[in-house]
Amino acid sequence: MKLYNIKENDEQVSFGQAVRQGLGRNQGLFFPSELPKFDDVDTLLAEDFIPRSTKILSAFIGEELSQDTVKSMVENAFQFPAPIHAVKEGVYALELFHGPTLAFKDFGGRFMAQSLAAVTEGNEQITILTATSGDTGAAVAHAFYGMDNIKVVILYPKGKISPLQEKLFCTLGKNIHTVAVDGDFDDCQALVKQSFDDAELRKEVGLNSANSINISRLMAQICYYFEAVSQLPKEKRSDVVISVPSGNFGNLTAGLLAKSLGLPVKRFIAATNVNDTVPRYLETGKWEPKTTIPTISNAMDVSQPNNWPRIEELCQRLGWGLETLGKGAVTDEQSAETLKVMNAEGYLCEPHGAIAYRILEEQLNEGETGLFLCTAHPAKFKEVVDDILGGDLGLPEPLAKHNAMELLSEDLANDFDALKAVLRKVQ
Numbered sequence: 001m002k003l004y005n006i007k008e009n010d011e012q013v014s015f016g017q018a019v020r021q022g023l024g025r026n027q028g029l030f031f032p033s034e035l036p037k038f039d040d041v042d043t044l045l046a047e048d049f050i051p052r053s054t055k056i057l058s059a060f061i062g063e064e065l066s067q068d069t070v071k072s073m074v075e076n077a078f079q080f081p082a083p084i085h086a087v088k089e090g091v092y093a094l095e096l097f098h099g100p101t102l103a104f105k106d107f108g109g110r111f112m113a114q115s116l117a118a119v120t121e122g123n124e125q126i127t128i129l130t131a132t133s134g135d136t137g138a139a140v141a142h143a144f145y146g147m148d149n150i151k152v153v154i155l156y157p158k159g160k161i162s163p164l165q166e167k168l169f170c171t172l173g174k175n176i177h178t179v180a181v182d183g184d185f186d187d188c189q190a191l192v193k194q195s196f197d198d199a200e201l202r203k204e205v206g207l208n209s210a211n212s213i214n215i216s217r218l219m220a221q222i223c224y225y226f227e228a229v230s231q232l233p234k235e236k237r238s239d240v241v242i243s244v245p246s247g248n249f250g251n252l253t254a255g256l257l258a259k260s261l262g263l264p265v266k267r268f269i270a271a272t273n274v275n276d277t278v279p280r281y282l283e284t285g286k287w288e289p290k291t292t293i294p295t296i297s298n299a300m301d302v303s304q305p306n307n308w309p310r311i312e313e314l315c316q317r318l319g320w321g322l323e324t325l326g327k328g329a330v331t332d333e334q335s336a337e338t339l340k341v342m343n344a345e346g347y348l349c350e351p352h353g354a355i356a357y358r359i360l361e362e363q364l365n366e367g368e369t370g371l372f373l374c375t376a377h378p379a380k381f382k383e384v385v386d387d388i389l390g391g392d393l394g395l396p397e398p399l400a401k402h403n404a405m406e407l408l409s410e411d412l413a414n415d416f417d418a419l420k421a422v423l424r425k426v427q
């Protein structure tokens with residue numbers, strides 16, 4: 001299947017090119033030229049996670065990679081479950097934190113690593129450059145750790161991710177280089193974009209990105225929406241409403257692509273914290289990003305979400321009105337209040353999942369089944385969760401192991417020339 005650059009439609013590439021290249025000309029995002037659709041979704045939902053995911057991803061990749069190759073990629077990437085948990089009658093949590101770095105990014109990061117390995121030729125040298133607001137960094141770092149011919153440089157906003165998030169990916173070393181930028185996530189993302197705009201640098205270091213701008217990561221995320229619905233009782237599948245905690249909007253893009261494939265979802269809700277560019281845009285029709293505000297749901301502290309153009313492209317092509325999207329923004333005080341309510345109901349969550357739950361509860365109608373995404377293990381936000389709930393969360397083994405290790409990050413000014421020097425140094 002071909003993919004095209006949303007900004008410059010004449011740039012068309014293969015799946016392999018899109019994976020290796022990351023971004024198109026003029027920082028354009030790649031998008032599938034064809035939107036496949038499954039005729040018999042019930043049969044697909046009856047299959048197990050791995051064979052079902054193989055069919056979903058093969059539908060997008062086409063004949064470029066054999067189905068056996070895709071199956072092997074999926075088996076190597078998705079080695080952990082994505083279970084749903086009934087929080088209350090008619091409301092379910094999709095738990096996406098059972099992978100090695102305890103966050104939903106494990107699905108996309110590991111599948112991208114498999115994809116890049118499948119489409120890379122010979123001894124081609126690749127430098128993965130990515131920005132993280134918390135969880136992407138760990139997933140990408142662990143997915144690519146120790147891989148031959150691949151260097152990874154991860155930018156993150158200094159002092160603006162949780163200490164445990166930082167420990168999980170800034171303690172690896174080897175081919176993983178972590179950089180604490182004096183700025184916010186949008187500054188980190190802007191540096192990544194500048195790097196991709198520098199054709200000479202891009203060629204010199206073999207630049208690629210593992211943000212959700214990379215189509216392989218996004219495609220992987222489609223699969224767990226099908227997995228979630230497959231676990232619902234059949235009588236509850238006809239009126240499903242899914243609330244997605246949203247920062248860079250890759251997760252919601254994947255959900256909408258799942259719906260385009262035929263997954264029976266009544267509507268989606270874009271749930272944000274006070275960095276509410278998209279909810280305001282859906283309300284007013286005006287795209288007016290503000291300065292990013294630090295919150296306790298730091299992975300969603302994004303004011304200029306990269307993936308929004310893909311959502312608009314998909315909705316335009318399918319004739320879906322943006323007004324059909326639910327929306328809502330939640331303050332830190334409301335997030336904390338919701339965590340307490342959920343805990344009293346017997347479900348331990350963290351701020352990102354709490355935001356999705358709160359807005360779902362506010363907008364769910366009688367007779368509808370609610371599903372909200374839990375994107376990270378509560379222990380990744382131990383300090384915040386302990387403070388709000390007055391407890392002392394134990395650390396899962398991956399966090400405990402890395403928490404005892406030394407940070408290996410270097411500090412960097414918010415300066416493109418300084419970043420170029422880092423990228424050249426790690427070669």
